[in-house]
Amino acid sequence: MIRAWLSQHSYVLVQVLKRMVASPVTSLLSALVMGIAFSLPVGFYLFLQNMHAISGQNSVTPQMSLFLKQSTTGQDIAAVRERLQGKEQVAHIQFISKDQALLQLQQSGGAGNVVPSLGRNPLPDAFVVDVQNAHAEALERLQIIMQKWPEIEYVQFDSVWAERLEAILSFGRVITILLFTLLSVAVVAVMFNTIRLQILTRRDEIELSKLIGATDGFIQRPFLYFGAIQGLIGGITAWLIIALALQMINDELKTLAGLYAWDIHLQHLSNSDSISLLLFAAWIGWLGARLAVASHLWQTEPGS
Numbered sequence: 621m622i623r624a625w626l627s628q629h630s631y632v633l634v635q636v637l638k639r640m641v642a643s644p645v646t647s648l649l650s651a652l653v654m655g656i657a658f659s660l661p662v663g664f665y666l667f668l669q670n671m672h673a674i675s676g677q678n679s680v681t682p683q684m685s686l687f688l689k690q691s692t693t694g695q696d697i698a699a700v701r702e703r704l705q706g707k708e709q710v711a712h713i714q715f716i717s718k719d720q721a722l723l724q725l726q727q728s729g730g731a732g733n734v735v736p737s738l739g740r741n742p743l744p745d746a747f748v749v750d751v752q753n754a755h756a757e758a759l760e761r762l763q764i765i766m767q768k769w770p771e772i773e774y775v776q777f778d779s780v781w782a783e784r785l786e787a788i789l790s791f792g793r794v795i796t797i798l799l800f801t802l803l804s805v806a807v808v809a810v811m812f813n814t815i816r817l818q819i820l821t822r823r824d825e826i827e828l829s830k831l832i833g834a835t836d837g838f839i840q841r842p843f844l845y846f847g848a849i850q851g852l853i854g855g856i857t858a859w860l861i862i863a864l865a866l867q868m869i870n871d872e873l874k875t876l877a878g879l880y881a882w883d884i885h886l887q888h889l890s891n892s893d894s895i896s897l898l899l900f901a902a903w904i905g906w907l908g909a910r911l912a913v914a915s916h917l918w919q920t921e922p923g924s
Contacts, residue, residue: 636845650814650850655857657807658901661799662889663862668792670886682759685776686747686766696771697745703769704749709762712750718743744773757786804904811850811908815843819916840913844906851905855898863888 640647686704688697697715704710721743751759759777767775866886873884889897 632841633845636842636849640846640849647850647853650810651853651857653810654807654851654854654901654905655861657803658854658858658897659861659865661796661803662858662897663865664792664799665796666862666866666886666889668789668796671789682751683777684749684751684763684766686749686772687774687776688745688747688771689773690744692745692771700747700769700771704747707762709752709758710749711752714748714750716746716748718745721746807851807854807904808908808911811847811905812912814850815847815909815912816916818843818846819912840910843909843913847905847907847909848902849905851908852898852902854905855901858901859889859894859897 686700688700701713701715704713718741722741751762763775763777766772866888870886873886876884
């Protein structure tokens with residue numbers, strides 16, 4: 621049973637490949653159209669991924685400054701340090717005592733003459749905390765939590781940069797989804813028309829097959845294989861277009877990055893993203909073929 625099933629599908633697959641080879645220009649043009657359509661949203665997605673990685677490499681590590689109350693004791697300082705070390709988002713902790721802060725103020729330009737007239741040290745003990753590059757909302761929640769600690773007078777953190785980056789990336793994701801959706805519909809329409817033309821050229825063969833008892837699944841099978849293979853080739857074409865474009869861009873970036881001592885290199889799709897692209901492209905091709913064949917069979921049903 622399984623051997624017969626495999627034999628039938630392998631025979632259909634071979635016949636479909638022979639037909640595609642017999643008309644290479646048509647097959648290559650269809651694959652090129654699908655490849656260009658897929659490369660646009662995938663390229664935009666890849667651009668966002670690279671921009672996020674580059675911004676993370678070249679931006680300054682986000683920091684929070686925790687200013688302690690004047691009445692804070694050594695035991696309170698140890699408690700705050702212990703709480704900070706228990707936070708996953710905290711990457712590095714630096715404690716600056718009030719005496720250290722006063723010394724730095726004295727050594728700073730223009731403030732050395734003012735410090736002796738203060739009488740006492742007005743500066744608080746403080747922690748400077750390097751935090752992981754997380755979402756702006758997560759960092760804001762961390763700031764709120766720290767602000768509620770009894771030993772803390774004030775938590776200073778500039779989250780504007782994180783909010784701007786997150787807003788830009790979110791906007792880019794929406795654009796990518798819209799592009800992918802619209803172009804996927806266009807590819808389905810192209811495949812629908814391609815399969816419809818094939819069905820019209822084999823109309824007599826299909827009707828004869830139905831008269832001798834062929835099932836809808838038997839009739840659909842070669843067209844579905846054709847659509848899936850064509851979609852897969854379109855996905856491979858898109859992958860190659862992106863790879864070629866990245867190579868050209870990286871060659872130009874290498875010169876530009878050397879002038880500014882930057883380390884910038886755009887990365888290609890990961891293995892998982894590449895597999896997802898190929899599977900999605902094959903599915904889109906299969907879907908277009910499935911709709912075209914189902915429409916034809918519905919129109920040729922008795923009484924329709």
